[in-house]
Amino acid sequence: MASASQQPKGTPQRPGGPFLDVFRDLFRSRFLLWLVLAFGGVLIAQQFTLRGLEPRRVAYSEFLGYIKEGRVKQAEIRSNEIAFELQREQGKPETEKAVTTRLPNIDDLQLIKELQEGHVVFSGKVDTSSGWIGLLLGWVIPIALFFGLSFFLRRAATRGPLTFGKSRVKLYDQNATNRVTFDDVAGVNEAKDELREVVDFLKNPAKYQAIGARIPKGVLLVGPPGAGKTLLARAVAGEAVVPFFSISGSEFIEMFVGVGAARIRDLFEQAKQRAPCLVFIDELDAIGRQRGGVAALATHDEREQTLNQLLVEMDGFDGGEGVVLMAATNRPEVLDRALVRAGRFDRQVLVDRPDLQGRFEILKVHSKKVKLGPAVDLMVVARRTPGMVGADLANLVNEAALAGARRGSLIVEQRDFEEAIDRIQLGLKRPSHAMNEEEKRRVAVHESGHALVALSVPHADPVHRVSIIPRSIGALGVTLQLPTEEHYLMTAEQILDRICVMLGGRAAEETVFSSVSTGAQDDLERATELARQMVCRFGMSERLGLQTLGRSAGLRFLDDPFGTGEERNFSEDTAKAIDTEVRRIIESQHERARQVVDDRRGALEQIAKRLFEVETLEREDLNSILNPAPRASEGSTVSRVA
Numbered sequence: 001m002a003s004a005s006q007q008p009k010g011t012p013q014r015p016g017g018p019f020l021d022v023f024r025d026l027f028r029s030r031f032l033l034w035l036v037l038a039f040g041g042v043l044i045a046q047q048f049t050l051r052g053l054e055p056r057r058v059a060y061s062e063f064l065g066y067i068k069e070g071r072v073k074q075a076e077i078r079s080n081e082i083a084f085e086l087q088r089e090q091g092k093p094e095t096e097k098a099v100t101t102r103l104p105n106i107d108d109l110q111l112i113k114e115l116q117e118g119h120v121v122f123s124g125k126v127d128t129s130s131g132w133i134g135l136l137l138g139w140v141i142p143i144a145l146f147f148g149l150s151f152f153l154r155r156a157a158t159r160g161p162l163t164f165g166k167s168r169v170k171l172y173d174q175n176a177t178n179r180v181t182f183d184d185v186a187g188v189n190e191a192k193d194e195l196r197e198v199v200d201f202l203k204n205p206a207k208y209q210a211i212g213a214r215i216p217k218g219v220l221l222v223g224p225p226g227a228g229k230t231l232l233a234r235a236v237a238g239e240a241v242v243p244f245f246s247i248s249g250s251e252f253i254e255m256f257v258g259v260g261a262a263r264i265r266d267l268f269e270q271a272k273q274r275a276p277c278l279v280f281i282d283e284l285d286a287i288g289r290q291r292g293g294v295a296a297l298a299t300h301d302e303r304e305q306t307l308n309q310l311l312v313e314m315d316g317f318d319g320g321e322g323v324v325l326m327a328a329t330n331r332p333e334v335l336d337r338a339l340v341r342a343g344r345f346d347r348q349v350l351v352d353r354p355d356l357q358g359r360f361e362i363l364k365v366h367s368k369k370v371k372l373g374p375a376v377d378l379m380v381v382a383r384r385t386p387g388m389v390g391a392d393l394a395n396l397v398n399e400a401a402l403a404g405a406r407r408g409s410l411i412v413e414q415r416d417f418e419e420a421i422d423r424i425q426l427g428l429k430r431p432s433h434a435m436n437e438e439e440k441r442r443v444a445v446h447e448s449g450h451a452l453v454a455l456s457v458p459h460a461d462p463v464h465r466v467s468i469i470p471r472s473i474g475a476l477g478v479t480l481q482l483p484t485e486e487h488y489l490m491t492a493e494q495i496l497d498r499i500c501v502m503l504g505g506r507a508a509e510e511t512v513f514s515s516v517s518t519g520a521q522d523d524l525e526r527a528t529e530l531a532r533q534m535v536c537r538f539g540m541s542e543r544l545g546l547q548t549l550g551r552s553a554g555l556r557f558l559d560d561p562f563g564t565g566e567e568r569n570f571s572e573d574t575a576k577a578i579d580t581e582v583r584r585i586i587e588s589q590h591e592r593a594r595q596v597v598d599d600r601r602g603a604l605e606q607i608a609k610r611l612f613e614v615e616t617l618e619r620e621d622l623n624s625i626l627n628p629a630p631r632a633s634e635g636s637t638v639s640r641v642a
Contacts, residue, residue, distance in 0.1 A: 055083060055096075055097035055098050055099045056096065056097070056098045056099070057098070057099055057100065057101075058098050058099070058100050059100065060100050060101065060102075060103055062100070063082065063084070063098075063100040064111075064114070066084075066086055067114050067115065067118045067120065068114075068118070070118055070119075071086055071087045072084050072085070072086060072087075072115075072118060072120050073085045073086070073087055073095055073120070073121070074120060074121040074122065075115060075120055075121075075122040076122070076124070076125055077102075077108070077122060077124045077125070078102075078124075078125050079125075080101065080102055081099050081100065081101050081102055082099065082100050082101075082102055083097065083098075083099045084097075084098055084099070084100075084120075085097055085098075086098050169245045169246065169247040169267050169270065169279075170245070170246045170247065171243055171244070171245055171246075171270075171274075172234070172237070172243070172244040172246065179238045179241075180231065180234040180235045180237075180238040181235055181238045181239050182235050182239055184231070184235060184365065185228060185231055185232055185235045186354075186358065186361035186362045186364070186365045186390075187228070187354030187355075187358030187359060187361055187362040187390060188227070188228055188232060188351050188352075188354065188358070189358070190350075190352075191221070191232060191349050191350065191351045192232070192235075194347075194349050195219070195232065195236050195349060196239075197215070198215065198216075198219060198236055198240075198324055198326075199236055199239045199240045201215040201324070202236075202237075202240035202242050202276050202278065202322070202324060203240050203241075205276065205322055215324065216346050216347040217314055217324075217325060217343065217344060217345075217346070218314060218325045218326070218327065218344050218345035218346065218347070219324065219325070219326045219327075219345070219347050219348075219349060220284070220326075220327050220328075220329065220332070220340065220345040220347070220348045220349070221233065221326065221327065221328040221329075221348075221349050221351050222328075222329055222330070222332045222348055222349070222350055222351065223328075223330065223350060223351030223352055223353075224330055224352075224353060224389055225330050225389070225391070226389040226390060226391030226392060227351045227352065227353065227389045227390060227391075228351060228389070228390040228391075229282075229328035229351050230246075230280070230282055230328060231390070232351060233246075233278070233280040233326045233328065234246075234280075236278060236326070237277075237278040237280075240276070240278070242276050242277050242278055243274045243277040243278070244277070244278050244280065245267070245270070245271055245274075245277060245278065245279040245280065246280045246282070247267065247279075247280070247281055247282070248281070248282045248283050248286070249281055249282065249283045249284050249285065249286030249287045249288070249327075250283060250286045250287075251263075252264060252286075252287050252306045253286065253287065253302055253303060253306065258302075258305060259302070260287065260302055260303070260305060260306030260309070261305045261306055261308070261309035263306075264306060264309040264310050264313055265309065265313065267279065268313045268316075268323075271323045272323060275322035275323050276322030276323070276324075277322070277323060277324075278323075278324050278325075278326060279323060279324070279325045279326065280326045280327070280328070281325070281326070281327040281328075282327070282328050283328070283329065284327040284328065284329045284335065284339075285329045285330075285331040285334050285335060286303075287303055287306045287307050287310065288307055288310070288327075288329075288335045288336055288339045289303065289307075289334050289335070289336065290334060290335060290336040290337065291304060291307070291336055307336060307339070310339075311338055311339065311344065314343075314344045315343070315344075325345075327345060332348070353387060353388070353389055354388075354389070354390070355486050356382055356383065356386075356485075356486040357382075359382040359385055359386075359388065359393060360378055360379055360382040362390050362393045362394075363378045363381055363382060363393055363396075363397065364378060366393060366394045366397040367397055369397075370397060370400075370401045370412050371410065371411045371412060372411065372412050373411045373412060373413040373414070375413060375414055376412065376413060376414050376417065377414060380414070381396070381417045381421070383482050383483075384418075384421050384464075384480075384482060385421065386483075386486075392424070395424070396417070396420050396421065396424060397420075399420035399423060399424060400412050400416040400417045400419070400420040401416070402420075403416040403419045403420055403423075404416045422471075426471040426475055426478055427471040427475070428471065429469055429470070429471065430469075430470040430471060435470070435476065439476075440468065440612060441608070441612055442509065442513065442517060442519070443468045443476045443477045443519065444468050444477070444608045444609075444611040444612040445508050445509060445512045445513070445604070445608045446477060446505035446506075446508055446509055446517075446519050446520070447466050447467070447468055447477040447478070447479050447505065447611060448466070448508060448604050448607040448608040448611055449504040449505045449506075449507055449508025449509070449593070449597055449604065450466070450479040450501060450502075450504045450505045450508075451463050451466045451479050451504075451607060451617075451622060452504065452508070452596065452597065452600055452603060452604050452607060453500055453501050453503075453504030453507070453593050453596050453597070454479070454481055454501045454504070455622070455626065456596045456600065457497040457500055457501065457596070458493075458497065459491075459493050459494040459497040459498075460481070460497045460498065460500075460501050461481035461482060461483045461484070462481060462482060462483075462484065462619065463479060463480070463481055463619060463622060464480040464481060464482045464618075464619055465478075465479075465480045465616065465617065465618055465619065466478075466479050466480075466607075466611060466616070466617045466622070467480075467615060467616040467617075468611060468612075468615050468616075469615055469616065475522075476519065477519075479505075481501075492534070492538075492540045495530060495534055495538075495540070496585070496589055498530065499527045499530055499531060499585065499586065499589045500589040500592050500593050500596075501593075502523040502524075502526055502527040502530075503520075503523060503524075503527055503586070503589055503590045503593045504593045504596070504597065505519065505520055505523055506520040506523065506524070506590065506593075507590060507593035507594040507596075507597045508597050508604060508608075510594065511594065511597045511598060511601065511604075512604070512605075512608075527586055527589070528582065528586060531582045531585040531586050532578070532582050534585065535549070535578055535581045535582055535585070536548065536549040536550055536578060541581045543577065543580075543581050544574075544577060544578065544581060549569070549570045549574065549578060550568055550569060550570070603625070603626055606625050606626075607622065607625055607626075610625060
């Protein structure tokens with residue numbers, strides 16, 4: 001989003017920023033006058049003080065003569081001169097101070113010898129500072145620091161803590177160059193429909209005020225990272241053609257307690273001066289985390305004061321002022337209840353992952369900036385990218401363009417999109433990671449087992465491609481499946497067939513080699529998790545019945561690395577029963593996959609032999625080997641060898 005940040009009206013900022021403001025105030029105050037007077041006084045005092053104490057300067061030859069005459073009482077050898085005390089007359093105690101310049105590049109050993117013979121007490125000294133440097137360190141800098149500190153403290157007491165309390169909000173005026181509308185946002189049609197009412201309120205507030213209705217003060221956009229929450233907020237302001245204030249929740253937090261609350265107040269003041277407008281706070285969970293409970297053990301005073309001020313400001317402004325507050329978060333489960341109650345962020349809009357048609361529309365939006373070949377089918381690309389959000393799809397289009405540029409092509413072709421998808425989902429190819437023939441044949445048999453079982457069970461997704469090219473994420477081979485249509489529900493038979501396909505690679509290794517390897521690690525992990533979901537979440541176990549085991553934390557878009565997102569609510573006996581049932585499901589589907597591989601051993605050998613030779617088989621290649629009935633394609637399920 002390329003747009004200019006502007007300062008809102010009512011809070012004009014002089015050119016140069018806050019630092020130049022400080023220097024302007026210095027020139028306008030009496031600080032410089034007092035500083036100049038103090039500096040001049042120090043110079044005059046130094047001159048009068050040192051004038052009477054200056055030693056008499058003598059020539060070096062004269063100094064040597066004084067040594068021979070025995071008139072030098074003591075001497076101090078410095079880096080560039082020699083200071084000594086000279087007796088006025090022989091035998092009298094009165095002395096005077098004198099100094100002579102040392103001769104350059106002359107050895108002082110002879111001088112030291114003469115000083116010893118004349119019984120002169122001498123020593124050495126290294127000058128660390130002199131002249132202007134000593135004056136600055138000793139007088140000018142301390143005085144300047146003293147007056148400067150007093151000036152800043154006086155300014156802070158009268159005007160507040162400089163610019164700490166000023167909001168760092170960015171203001172985007174909607175014009176022809178940076179305006180974003182709903183046409184620029186694809187794949188979130190339901191969210192756009194919910195926000196059209198906000199747009200209409202910003203355009204025609206009188207229509208709602210006439211009937212006594214009020215628009216929600218706060219609209220909270222929740223969804224996974226990269227789903228387009230910020231872009232959607234800008235589109236609302238662009239559709240209504242109103243100023244758009246944007247700031248991140250983390251920009252309110254400082255090390256000084258109270259700064260965040262001051263910035264909240266300044267933000268709402270600026271918004272009221274530019275009403276009607278839209279204020280957008282990204283990453284609201286940075287300041288809106290819930291208080292009390294376990295969180296009270298690790299309190300953060302600055303964040304809590306900022307949250308309290310936000311709650312007060314939301315209660316204090318009237319919806320009729322034309323200020324609409326929007327916020328975005330991907331952690332709705334951690335927000336404070338006072339923040340999401342009615343009268344504050346009382347409307348939540350889910351910006352979820354796009355479906356097949358949504359991904360197709362997003363790809364069309366991002367593909368406008370690249371030159372596509374005539375054979376590019378964006379619907380096939382959308383089918384291969386289930387679960388991807390808008391940011392992922394934008395990155396995919398860019399990776400495809402980079403792949404076309406690496407080939408030296410002037411257009412982006414379908415194979416560039418295929419390479420980009422494989423690169424994002426599976427990692428880079430590793431041609432240097434060459435397997436020996438035994439390992440390569442085992443991987444070929446493993447992937448052929450996945451493909452054969454997927455082509456044999458009734459509810460499996462069609463196979464799109466089988467490959468044994470090593471990838472950077474650790475996969476030695478991969479079997480890609482594309483569903484024929486977008487699924488929102490899955491039956492027990494479909495889940496069991498999916499587990500069976502996951503175990504097909506292990507079954508093929510056992511049948512052909514009569515031994516197993518570590519290649520099925522990823523398959524076993526995903527099969528175990530899916531079987532546990534059947535038992536604990538979907539109520540698909542006859543033994544445990546229609547119950548859910550374990551309470552979920554609710555709506556969550558980010559993974560919990562510590563596993564605290566689910567609460568155990570069952571006994572040890574039930575836990576043993578769950579483990580037994582999960583094991584039964586996996587073993588039954590493994591035996592089913594073994595039966596398919598044994599019955600079609602010849603087809604398995606043909607696929608494995610061909611895959612060993614060419615390393616990649618497309619769906620047409622599998623059809624030519626097995627000659628099955630043609631099947632359609634769509635989304636993406638991956639079985640791979642770790």
